[in-house]
Amino acid sequence: MKMNKALAQEIADKVMNVIPYNVNIMDEIGLIIGSGDPERMGTYHQGAVSAIEQGTIVSIYESEGASKPGVNIPIHFRDRIIGVIGISGDPNIVGPFAELVRVTAELLINQELLFRERRIQEQMKEEFLYQWVFRSGDYDTAIINNGEALGINLALERKAIVVKGRMPKEPYLLKQEYYFRLNQESMLYVVPNDSDIVKRIEAIQSSNPIRIGVGGRYTLVSKSVEEARRAIEISERIDLPQTICVYQELKFIDYLTNKDISFEEITNFFKELDENPKGQELTETLICYIKNSGDMNAISKELHIHRNSLAYRLQRIEVLTNKNPKNFMDLFQLFTGYILYKMQKQP
Structure with a gap:
């Protein structure tokens, strides 16, 4: 991970809210990318370069050229130096703050990484979901593996x-x-x-x-x-x-x-009824029910059965089709399926 200027300046600002000293944040080559002193932005910090080369805290006691007194602490991330944090001032005074400042900086960097990883994960997941739900063809190995990586079971x-x-x-x-x-x-x-x-x-x-x-x-x-x-x-x-x-x-x-839509579940139901004497009774009952507009007395009379027997047959139709003949929408579907079956049936 590389620190960007926004993160470096955020670290500098947060640390300076806690300690009364100027703080500089340098990148992995010693360039100042965050500072309480805007004039030093974009310049190289020799103390930071030394801290990167030596891999340890470097203290400067006297000003030398652009270098000012202070301590420079390498910032580690996953066992790698990704920058340096410098605290300006007498090393004997600011030195005790060094470990606190380093821990604070590394915590902020870890938080930023977790946020970035979560954001990337969410973005990948959103892109995958879009591809998944609009994919018209069978799932290939690549999309199945991508789904597994995100914890999505495509099977x-x-x-x-x-x-x-x-x-x-x-x-x-x-x-x-x-x-x-x-x-x-x-x-x-x-x-x-x-x-x-x-x-x-x-x-x-x-x-x-x-x-x-x-x-x-x-x-x-x-x-x-x-x-x-x-x-x-x-x-x-x-x-x-x-x-x-x-x-x-x-x-x-x-x-x-839309004639491309299949209606097989209803037409197959009537086909199965047609092939069974008991089933033919149910078909006859349904057609009689439609013809008599649901008048139970008229239907019973025409079929020569008791009202209880009629009610039982209608209940059987509902159980077998999950459609209630007494419900207009369900009845419409049943009748549509019956018509389609009769029209498709070979003479």
Whole structure:
């Protein structure tokens, strides 16, 4: 590490607040880069050069040319001399301050190094996060190794959470949870699939309106990020009232406007039902439910079953699909999936 002028002057100022003597800070070649005497800045200090060459404290008792009486103490960092601190005055008087001054200077240098390393680490982490969450292709060895160096496990399935709007403060993060700002109005959180960060965000939500987009679980994070952003976009465009926008619940809307989106989980459900007599009953029940606008009496009469049996069949559909036919949005998805299945089915 090399001392810069700003750090050298900070050390000189701090030490001079404690002792009533002028202090000079020299770099590794003896050039004055911090001083209580501005006129000496940028000049060579012969006492410092001697201290660097000898690797020990050098005391000057009489003025010789530009050299003035005082003590010059090498500053060590990781077993290497990186500079010298000089205290002007009678060595017999200022000498007892030497060790205190050296320790103070080295503490300040260590603090500065830790701050720099932390800042570099944070910058590297931010750059990696950006590359990671927007990477569309598979992870290669280089990015996996970079992730491991930063303590990020890329093999873990994660989901993306996008928060659009202003929050009063950031939620606390747990292990393997990361975040950074997407733009002025949106924050991105990348968390393990079992994370409860949405609850933590809700707990600190103020009166300011926000939308929370939730993507699916993937190893390739960019896919979940795109889904989380898309969930918010869909909710805003069709004026849905909810704060939490789960892409999986809105995926069918995306399908209606984007034929590249797969709808296999619903169409496969109807395919499986079609191949089983008991399953065909559920399909028949659902279509009858739609045709009769949810009128339980009319449906029971048409299917020749008791209302309790009808309720059981509807419950079975919900259990198998995680979509409640009595909920309009869920019913719309089920019906859309049924239509797609019938249209794709070979005659």
